[in-house]
Each structure stands twice: as C-alpha cells, then as structure tokens.
Amino acid sequence: MTILPPDPDRDALRVTLARLRNARRWTFDELASRSGLARRTLIDLEHGRAAGTVTTWHALAHAFDVPIEQLLGSLCDDHTPPGPKGA
Numbered sequence: 001m002t003i004l005p006p007d008p009d010r011d012a013l014r015v016t017l018a019r020l021r022n023a024r025r026w027t028f029d030e031l032a033s034r035s036g037l038a039r040r041t042l043i044d045l046e047h048g049r050a051a052g053t054v055t056t057w058h059a060l061a062h063a064f065d066v067p068i069e070q071l072l073g074s075l076c077d078d079h080t081p082p083g084p085k086g087a
Helices: 010-023 028-035 039-046 054-064 068-076
Strands: none
Touching: 010 039, 010 068, 028 039, 028 054, 054 068
C-alpha cells in the first residue's frame, strides 16, 4: 500500500505572502523592486494562480528578511509537518 503525503496548504502560503507584504505596506511594485521578481509573478502567487519555485520563495524570504521556513512553513498548516516525532 502506498501512503501519500498530505497536500500542501497553498492557500495558507499565499495568505502568508499577502500578510507579510501588507504588514510592510508594500505595493506589488515595491516588492518586485526589492525581490527582483516580476510584478505579475507576485500577483499570481498572492492570488493563488501560481505556486512559484524554490528560487522564487528564496528571493521573497530575502526581500522580507525572514527565514524561508517562515514562508514555506505555512504549507503544512493543515497537517503535521514531516520530521522526527517528539523532537
């Protein structure tokens, strides 16, 4: 029997992005300038029309000056993340 991992919570990921951007009162243009990503890419990420790549989320983590885990950790918001139990 194959056991598949739970689906990532992509909605929580886009909400995390929106919260970080709004907390800083940055427009999409401002975030694009700070991250080096295209404005359209940022809009698509925040509206759930794109998933982005590791490189994309890495650039965003640097733009927001937060650990990448703070961004990507929300992918596991609706389930227990993988890793050692009880650690």
